[in-house]
Amino acid sequence: MFTGRARRKEYWMFFLFNVLISIVIGFIGGLVGDSGILANLYSLAVLVPGIAVGVRRLHDTDRSGWWLLVPIANLVFLIQEGHAGPNRFGPSPK
Template sequence: MLGAQVHWYVDVLKKYTMFSGRADRPEFWMFTLISFLISIVLAVVDAALGTSPLLGALYSLAVLLPSLAVGVRRLHDTDRTGWWLLIALIPIVGAIVLLVFWAGAGKPHDNAYGPNPQEVPAH
């Protein structure tokens, strides 16, 4: 099942600096899941090679901008500004609030950030 969903991950990487527009739940959560699984694999490889967190740190740095961009686009889908990402700076509570925002349904209609991504034909 996961192999068929890799396009969500690749699509986010292709839009790595696109902070405008909207990202629906599948795009955001599949990117997050695949990125998390890659991080686990790299942690195991780092441990086996004795390189401490070198590979994991390099991967985290490589996906920093795509992660921020898809997070902002996900907030846009819920009709919130990307500045809400900063709420994560508040320990524990901020992360929970941001998680609730990301998990919420997107607006079914066009909003200030663009058309509903579920209604836009894939290219």
């Protein structure tokens, strides 16, 4: 789950999917008078997969997953093109 590499497309598709689902959950929660329980449960459900795809995205840029703890730096790293060919985290996902 935390090994290997993820292309930019995989990371941003995961991100976009979660934003869309969060919007839908917020809309449904507003309709039924939910106090945020649905959103909290969804956030908890995607926490580990979200961290995993972020770590693998950083691996594709040949950086340690620990960079995920530095918000501004990892934003720059996550949008960069990955290294061509294999690196210390595995073969290229392309």
